[in-house]
Amino acid sequence: MSEKKAQINGVEMFWVEAGMGEPLLLLHGFPFDHTMWLSQLDYFSKAGWRVLAPDLRGFGKSGIAPGDVNTMEALAVDVAALLDHLKIEKATMLGFSMGGYITFAFYRLYPQRIRAMILADTKADPDTSEGRNLRYKTLEAVRQKGSGAIAESMIPGLFAPETYRDKPDLVAQLSGIIERIHPETIIATLPGLAERPDSTPLLSQIKVPALIIHGVDDKLMPLDKAKAMAQAIPDWQFSAVPHAGHMANLENPEFFNRALVTFLKELK
Numbered sequence: 001m002s003e004k005k006a007q008i009n010g011v012e013m014f015w016v017e018a019g020m021g022e023p024l025l026l027l028h029g030f031p032f033d034h035t036m037w038l039s040q041l042d043y044f045s046k047a048g049w050r051v052l053a054p055d056l057r058g059f060g061k062s063g064i065a066p067g068d069v070n071t072m073e074a075l076a077v078d079v080a081a082l083l084d085h086l087k088i089e090k091a092t093m094l095g096f097s098m099g100g101y102i103t104f105a106f107y108r109l110y111p112q113r114i115r116a117m118i119l120a121d122t123k124a125d126p127d128t129s130e131g132r133n134l135r136y137k138t139l140e141a142v143r144q145k146g147s148g149a150i151a152e153s154m155i156p157g158l159f160a161p162e163t164y165r166d167k168p169d170l171v172a173q174l175s176g177i178i179e180r181i182h183p184e185t186i187i188a189t190l191p192g193l194a195e196r197p198d199s200t201p202l203l204s205q206i207k208v209p210a211l212i213i214h215g216v217d218d219k220l221m222p223l224d225k226a227k228a229m230a231q232a233i234p235d236w237q238f239s240a241v242p243h244a245g246h247m248a249n250l251e252n253p254e255f256f257n258r259a260l261v262t263f264l265k266e267l268k
Helices: 034-046 072-085 098-109 129-145 148-158 161-166 168-180 183-194 223-231 253-267
Strands: 002-008 011-018 022-027 049-054 091-096 114-120 210-215 236-241
Touching: 002 072, 011 034, 011 072, 022 034, 022 072, 022 098, 034 049, 034 168, 034 253, 049 072, 072 098, 072 183, 091 098, 091 253, 098 114, 098 183, 114 253, 129 148, 129 183, 148 168, 161 168, 210 223, 210 253, 223 236, 236 253
Parallel strands: 022 049, 022 091, 091 114, 114 210, 210 236
Antiparallel strands: 002 011, 011 049
């Protein structure tokens, strides 16, 4: 696995890369970074894919410009510029949570550049008014208390009950990632999440194969909504990850990876 950096759309973007073959792009969620994909990077590079996991603008080791607002469209444009830099015309995209919102935005802008999509623990509908208000309240809490404020609010709802009980190290690891994210990045991204458009009308227009994979105990984005989203896409598959909440790829990586490999093999 190699670490790389380049100037992308005016900021230094960091990504990790492993393996050779067809490109598989992993888009992390909020407020995480590429390290949430370490289990997948190793697994899928050995399965014959060129796996790329960027830190999105302001997250992890990637820079952010003063005054940036991380709309989903702006982040999708960054992803396209990274693919241009790497001379990759088309890729399979795996978007987790916010990464799924970015995948939808990318498909609206560049439908010809997605070979297939994997939507992990994400949703197509926009925030409710209550959800938007909560994001702006969280933004003010981060202004006052720093990134720890968002860790406190998010960690209790991220995992399945057995993960809290059996994998305390994983819970602590995710909390640490959140607390390391610069407050400026959180403040730049929360409005972009709150004001993102409704992607539900897009679902019936998706002309590439799609796998929707979702934790059975996801409390942030209920399983039945994920199933309904899958069924609205013409060429869809659905996989429910047992013993997993919102962080399905980390809580049950063995099941998650096997489900993805089955889907990816059908593309080859």
